[in-house]
Amino acid sequence: MEEKEKLISEKEVISLLRSKKKPFAFLQLAKLLGIDKKQRKVLKKILKSLKKAGKVKVVNGKFMYSEEEEIVGKVIPYPAGFGFLEVEGREKDIYIPPFELQKVLAGDVVKARVVEFKGKKEVRIERVLKRARHEVVGKVKRDKKRCLLEPLDQNTHITFLLSNKECERYKDGTVVVAKITTFPNGKSPARVKVKEVIGHPEERFLAIDLLIKKYNLPTDYPSEVLEEVERLSEEIPEEEIARRRDLREQVCFTIDPEKARDFDDAVAIERTEEGYYRLFVHIADVSYYVKPGTALDEEAYKRGFTFYLPDRALHMLPEKLSAGLCSLRPNEDKLAFTCEMVFDERGELVSYDVYESVIRSKARLTYNEALSIIVGDPALEDKFPHVVEPLRMMEDLYRVLSRRRWEKGSIDFDLPEAEVIVDEYGEPTAVVPYERHVAHRIIEQFMISANETVALHLENVGYPCLYRIHEPPDEERVENLLEILNGLGYSVKKPKEFTPKFFQKIIEDFEGKPEEQLVRFLTLRAMSRAKYSPHNLGHFGLASEHYAHFTSPIRRYPDLIVHRLLKLSLRGEEVNYDQLIEYLEEAGEHLSAQERLADEVEWEAIDILKARYMRSRLGEVFEGVITGVVQFGFFVELRETLVEGLVRINTLTDDDYVFDEPAHRFVGVRTGKVYRLGDVVKVKVLAVDEERGKIELTLAEESQE
The missing domain is CATH 1.10.10 (Arc Repressor Mutant, subunit A)
Incomplete structure (x- = not known):
């Protein structure tokens, strides 16, 4: 056989x-x-x-x-088609290849294997443990015999199927919110069913509505929250006033943007017998109205922040609180939390006191009105005679505190910001630089001082605190910054230790030079991101040993937490330290994530509206600065509007250009012409992608001659 x-x-x-x-x-x-x-x-x-x-x-x-490792993590996709798995306790995220992203959506929590492929670790997804979303915003598209929903989110790399019957109701390109009925698994396609029709881009401007839907941001409050708010009394009980420090006779006032409706902070100042400055920073006592365990508090925590968009604000707290009960409106009795600080002539904090108070603001000033009074405007001096002397004293104190902060090494990035002006229909009508002047700086400086003082207080009395921490920058990022600066002709010796003063000097050395704003931006980009934590690691950017957010409880939940901790400390209440730290760690992570989301939404909204505005300026020529150089082209920020666009290298027809990555430049093969980071160029607006907030530019003819 x-x-x-x-x-x-x-x-x-x-x-x-x-x-x-x-x-x-x-x-x-x-x-x-x-x-x-x-x-x-x-x-x-x-x-x-x-x-x-x-x-x-x-x-x-x-x-x-290969010894495989099984892990659980959160999916973080990128527009380029790949992603990373964020694993708790791991410093570095793990690469997710494009074919694995066909099974998951952003934020999904998955169980995965770590494998080695071509010498690098990457992820193979085993199964999804928790879906981050059950809806998707997209455009209806017909593709031969199929009906598709193309997600508007650039981080979603899945095309969903709609039934042909449902597709018949909608015009091609209609934007809808759809419920995911079948999730992708890498084998069978994902399917959706239309839940809500938003509209068609040709019929009305949808950008901000789409953004809100894309990030699933709350626009309404649950009924139980509104019911709780409705029951809040507009009258302050006499017994509450009696137990607080009564400062209603004091000349305090608010300074805010022109369109502001929620006033978190009021300020007052006086001289002490020794000739020192006594500064009062009064903050709205939101914690009196928003109690732990209520539906109102749960909703505020969930939101974490007020989301500011160019045409609207999605408030953390309902309007009755944000613009009414809590807002420090002029000539109304209001409950406040006061941080009283005494500074000597050098800006040293001599003493402080933190307490609950009742105040009555004597004026509501805009930043421009405050500036005009400081420099001398007879009409405004007549209108607000009682604030003239305090305002000028505040400017003096600001100069003293600012000098002291500079000596410590505080980094002032002071980047120009663009403000998008919109009409009543949400259409952008102009993009203008947002002017910051001494009145803004006075308030910023006073708020920083109050934030430092309350963090110092909680540390001194041994109570936990939700600190605002900013860790030193990553060494690799700094080396990259120094390499770029070297390309700009600025050579600096790498120090043994990176200190705030080191970065402060870099910015100062470029003051007044054409590359000044670019260097400020690049230096900021090298920094780590500030976050919330009960573990005090200091604030690197402010060169501060202890820092917390205390001054904006109407629009930031972390400040509300700090208020509650301060009240515990003032009453001398015993706390379960370990339990409180555990809560603050969890809150710090959630609120840091919500803050990142709020920033991303705001930046994206501004980019979309900038692109919408630039549509009306197609073909126009602008002067700009090269702010980034990549393999396929370079980014240019237009000086007039602070709008950034891309010049693709294949649009430069006068020569063949070689990408010199280490020097962050392109060099012409025949002409030797160079386009490098920081160069000033003239560009023409070539095309606009409103949906993604992207602008295509081309060099103006004279730049290529």
Whole structure:
């Protein structure tokens, strides 16, 4: 009888490699497995399959078992088609290849294997543990016989199927919110059903509505929240006033933007007998109205922040609170939390007091009115005679505190901001630089001082605090910054330790130079992001040892937490320290994430409206500065509007250009012409992609001559 040919399996190969725990050449493996030449082809296929699955790796041409790691993490996709898995407790996120992103959506929590592919670790998703979203915003598109929903979110790399019957109701390009009925799994397609029709871009401007839907931002409050707010009394009980420090006779006032309706803070100042400055920073006592455990508090925590968009604001608190009960409106009795600070002539904090108060603001000033009074405007001096002297004293104190902060190494990035002016229909009518002047700086400086003082107080009395921390920058990022600065002709010796003063000096050395704003931006980009934590790591950018957010409880939940902690400390209440720290760690993570979301939404809204505005300026020529150089082109920020656009290198027809990555520039092969970071160029607006907030530019003819 003929001997039966031996068949090998993946299981056998894995078992052998796992038991030996060392690499083997292909022929060694074949010999150990006892297979003939015919079976070697099968072995090759098995090894190839195991390598792709991450179960086998190749070391110096030899095969060995790959110890796989199972992890749980959150999916963070990128517009380019790949993503990363964020794993708690791991410093570095793990790469997710494009084919794995076909199974998941942004924010999904997944169980995955870590494999090694081409010498690098990457993820193979096993299953989804928790879906981050159950709806998607997209455009209805017909594709041959199918009906598709194309997501508007650039981070969603899945096309969803709609039923053909449902598709008949909608015009091609109609934007809808759809419920996901079948999630993607890598094998069968994802399916959706239309839940809400937003409209068609040709019929009305949808950008901000789409943004709100895309990020699933709350626009209404739950009924139980509104019911709780309705029950809040507009009258302050006499017994509440009696137990607080009564400062209603004091000359305090608010300084805010012209369109502001919620006034978080009021300020007052006086001289002490020693000639020192006594500064009062009064903050709206939101914690009196928003109690822990209420539906109102839960909703505020969930939102975390007020989201500011160019045409509207999505408030953390309902209007009755944000613009009414809590807002420090002029000539109304209001409950406040006061931080009283005494500074000497050098700006040293001599003493402080933190307490609950009742105040009555004597004026509501805009920043421009405050500036006009400081420099001397007779009409405004007559209108607000009682604030003239305090305002000028405040400017003096600001100069003193600012000088002291500079001596400590505080970094003032002072980047120009663009304000998008919109009409009553939400259409952008202009993009103008937002002017910041001494009145803004006075209030900013006073708020920083109050924030530092309350953090110092909680530290001094031994109570936990939700600190606002800003860690030193990552060394790799700083080295990249120094490399870019070197390309700009600025050589700086790398110090043994990165201190705030080091970065402060870089910014100062570029003051008054054409590259000044670019260097400020690049330096800011090298910094880590500030966040909330109960563990005090200091605030690097402000060169502050202790810092917390206390001054904006109407629009920031972290400030409300700090108010509650301050009240516990003032009453001397005992707390379960470990339990409180655990809560603050959880709150810090949630609120840091919500803050990132609020920033992203605001930036995206501004980019979309800038693109919408620039549509009316197609073909116009602007002067701008090159702010970024990448392989496919360079980014230019237009000086007039602070709008950024891309000049693709293939649009430069006068020469062939080589990308010199280390020097952040393009060099012409024949002409030697250079386009580098920081150069001033003239560009023409070529095209606009409103949906993605992208602007295409081309060099104006004279730039290429």
